[in-house]
Amino acid sequence: MIMKDNLELLKSYQLKITPQRIAIVEELASHGHLSIEDLYQGLLERFPTISLATVYKNINAMEEKEFVQEVKIPEQKSKYELTKAHHAHVVCQECKKVEDVVVSTKTILDEVKDVSHYRINRDDLIFTGLCPECVVKQSA
Amino acid sequence: MIMKDNLELLKSYQLKITPQRIAIVEELASHGHLSIEDLYQGLLERFPTISLATVYKNINAMEEKEFVQEVKIPEQKSKYELTKAHHAHVVCQECKKVEDVVVSTKTILDEVKDVSHYRINRDDLIFTGLCPECVVKQSA
DNA sequence: TGGATAGAAGATAATTATTTTCCTTTAAGT
DNA sequence: ACTTAAAGGAAAATAATTATCTTCTATCCA
Incomplete structure (x- = not known):
């Protein structure tokens, strides 16, 4: 609803x-x-x-x-x-599910700015791997 | 060549x-x-x-x-x-250029794993903003 | 609350993007 | 050089996205 x-x-x-x-x-x-x-x-x-x-x-x-x-x-x-509060994504390469994940980006942002000299105002972070359920299935 | x-x-x-x-x-x-x-x-x-x-x-x-x-x-x-050594990307929203940037991902990876309980084996990180040249042009 | 109207829905056509097919040509290994 | 599996090119087939046009409806205001 x-x-x-x-x-x-x-x-x-x-x-x-x-x-x-x-x-x-x-x-x-x-x-x-x-x-x-x-x-x-x-x-x-x-x-x-x-x-x-x-x-x-x-x-x-x-x-x-x-x-x-x-x-x-x-x-x-x-x-x-x-659209919601800013967040990153995790994707399961096995079951294809996509989930939001909230992590602190300050450290990496600072490093990116430092290394690139860009003024960054957006980040799109995708982490791919196996979700807990698929890890279990895989080892079974 | x-x-x-x-x-x-x-x-x-x-x-x-x-x-x-x-x-x-x-x-x-x-x-x-x-x-x-x-x-x-x-x-x-x-x-x-x-x-x-x-x-x-x-x-x-x-x-x-x-x-x-x-x-x-x-x-x-x-x-x-x-394909080359793993790296992230910075993109200029103004001139559209894309550049590689090498940053340490350990901190954020640990946090993602901790929060999501995923086994992560790949990350795609895109940072968007203004490149140094476009920052200059913009303030001019 | 009952129009007037801008904007949305739906059907379809038109574009654009990507993949596949089919036949010819060519790279790579005897 | 000869053979063969694979690549290139042209065009057709699919898929994805956008545009157009007509009809319908949400929103605004008297």
Whole structure:
């Protein structure tokens, strides 16, 4: 179910509230990280006539407003997530799941700035490996 | 010009040596990070009849053998680079240039492992901001 | 609350990007 | 040199994304 927060948020981002958009937010809120195709398949169940173009247009509009963000993952199609407090991602190379992880970036950021002399204002950190469940399966 | 090393390397990766492949390696060696389209345009000058499919097929083959690696960058098309010692990337949001940067990842890796309980064996770190040149231009 | 209207949805076409096919050519190993 | 597996090139096939156009609806305001 959708939280009022999300509705308010959509509004505050100047995105018109439509049933399709609400559904997109719900999907993202409950599943976390979804590809365009994932979203489309999920929405089809609720809106049998929804167009793939509608998914693209909405995700693009939401990205534009920074309401959602694209996550580019090695060896996979891009996933989308609701914008939230800054975080990194861990990806399981086995089961493909993607999770958020909050880590301190100060140390590495300082080093990057120091070494590169860039003024950094964004970081996209993806860590790939095996999730705890897949580690177990693998050793079994 | 191509270094013998690259030829040897191509061989050692079981990739048949062809003029087109040599050119791809040269392009990547001299320009660092190139998109498929960049590569195609560069190669066209030397091989007016080269096919875009050849570029795709070769890059895919080289990726397969881990001779080159894809670098997924926010808001940009993927770039490709020769595989080398592990490193992170800095991207200038203004002039779009991409550079390698070597930083210690031990601290953050430990934290990621600790927080996520994943067994991590790969990291893709992209830092976006302004390169020194663009910082200057911007304040001018 | 009942329009007016900007913007969204849906269908489809058009682009763009990527992969595959098929046939010719060539690199690499006898 | 000869053989063969693999690569190149052209074009077709797929996939992914964007654009267009018409219809519909959320939002705004009298």
